[in-house]
Amino acid sequence: xxxxxxxxxxxxxxxxxxxxxxxxxxxxxxxxxxxxxxxxxxxxxxxxxxxxxxxxxxxxxxxxxxxxxxxxxxxxxxxxxxxxxxxxxxxxxxxxxxxxxxxxxxxxxxxxxxxxxxxxxxxxxxxxxxxxxxxxxxxxxxxxxxxxxxxxxxxxxxxxxxxxxxxxxxxxxxxxxxxxxxxxxxxxxxxxxxxxxxxxxxxxxxxxxxxxxxxxxxxxxxxxxxxxxxxxxxxxxxxxxxxxxxxxxxxxx
Ligand code: ADP
Ligand code: MG
Numbered sequence: 001x002x003x004x005x006x007x008x009x010x011x012x013x014x015x016x017x018x019x020x021x022x023x024x025x026x027x028x029x030x031x032x033x034x035x036x037x038x039x040x041x042x043x044x045x046x047x048x049x050x051x052x053x054x055x056x057x058x059x060x061x062x063x064x065x066x067x068x069x070x071x072x073x074x075x076x077x078x079x080x081x082x083x084x085x086x087x088x089x090x091x092x093x094x095x096x097x098x099x100x101x102x103x104x105x106x107x108x109x110x111x112x113x114x115x116x117x118x119x120x121x122x123x124x125x126x127x128x129x130x131x132x133x134x135x136x137x138x139x140x141x142x143x144x145x146x147x148x149x150x151x152x153x154x155x156x157x158x159x160x161x162x163x164x165x166x167x168x169x170x171x172x173x174x175x176x177x178x179x180x181x182x183x184x185x186x187x188x189x190x191x192x193x194x195x196x197x198x199x200x201x202x203x204x205x206x207x208x209x210x211x212x213x214x215x216x217x218x219x220x221x222x223x224x225x226x227x228x229x230x231x232x233x234x235x236x237x238x239x240x241x242x243x244x245x246x247x248x249x250x251x252x253x
Contacts, residue, residue: 007070009034009201010092010170015054015064017047024050025061026225032170035199039212039233042222043248048205051222052172055203056092057085068092069169090118093168097175099155101147107134107158108143115165126165133161137191153184157191164195171195173204189215209252213237221245 008031017025024047032038040048053059055066057074066074066088073088101110111130115121121129134143137157147155156176163171173192177185189211196202196215206212212219216233221242229242240246 007067008032009036009069010055010203011065011067011070012055013065015051015061015066017050017054017059017061024225025054027064028222028225028227030220030227030230032201032203034201036218037196037202037204037216038218038220039216040203040205040220040222041207041209041212041248042228046222047225048222049174052094052174052203052205055170055172056089056094058094090166091169093163093166093171095156095159095163095171095173095176097178099147099152099159099179101155101158101162103147106144106146107139107150107154107161110147110158111162111165114162118166129165130161133164134158136164137161138187151184152180153187156180156188160188160191160195170201170203173202173206175205175207177206177208207252209237209249221248 010032013029014027015025015029016027028051030038040052042048050059054061061074064074065072068088068091073085102113105113108127108130111133112126115126115129116123131143134140137160139154139157139161142150142154150158176192177188180188189208192204193215204216213233218230219233219236220227221229221236223244229236229240229245236245237249240249
């Protein structure tokens with residue numbers, strides 16, 4: 001890489017994945033610039049979750065290359081986790097639809113645990129950082145509550161704070177508001193908007209068209225494991241040329 005500073009935060013080339021003999025991803029490529037926000041939309045079953053799971057190797061692609069800040073972390077031959085794969089998982093954060101918090105731990109402990117285990121931070125260091133992040137996502141008064149005492153929107157904000165605590169270079173979101181009551185979604189979208197405005201590099205699978213219009217620079221429309229269209233969010237979400245995308249967006253708007 002002759003110009004590492006100009007390298008994309010994340011670069012995926014020709015990502016392919018099959019489950020059994022079923023081709024799920026048929027060669028997906030994308031360069032995500034530093035500070036860029038990409039929304040991934042598309043019908044259920046089109047491969048959105050599989051694709052972003054491939055980007056931090058929760059799923060191992062069958063083929064393709066992956067670079068993080070210009071540094072190769074996966075090539076077509078490398079099929080087993082290596083040191084660089086483990087480091088990739090720390091550098092690429094993930095926020096799931098289903099929060100995945102520890103139900104027996106408080107919000108503060110949920111945010112602190114991975115910092116101690118994965119980053120080796122001390123109890124004090126991790127608590128201080130967790131408090132700061134929980135305040136930032138609007139949960140100052142809820143730090144000592146367990147997930148069962150929090151609304152879906154509050155739990156998802158704990159999960160976002162937990163991801164931020166790893167100081168990731170990129171955050172992947174997989175339908176972060178789909179499991180949350182509509183009236184609680186707005187507070188999660190507000191946190192995501194603030195992150196985007198703060199310059200975080202983000203890829204977000206979402207059905208929230210209004211949010212995507214406002215927060216995403218580009219939109220990737222996936223259908224049948226392929227990129228059907230990729231372009232500026234304003235164009236794709238307001239005036240899509242493709243009839244299938246137009247119908248999809250109209251149904252969600
Ligand atoms: P989306 O997120 O767009 O709804 P997914 O990536 O979850 O789509 O799924 C795409 C296809 O891959 C679906 O047909 C799904 O059943 C299949 N699939 C996903 N994960 C697995 C798996 N672990 N084993 C077998 N099939 C899977
Ligand atoms: Mg999905």
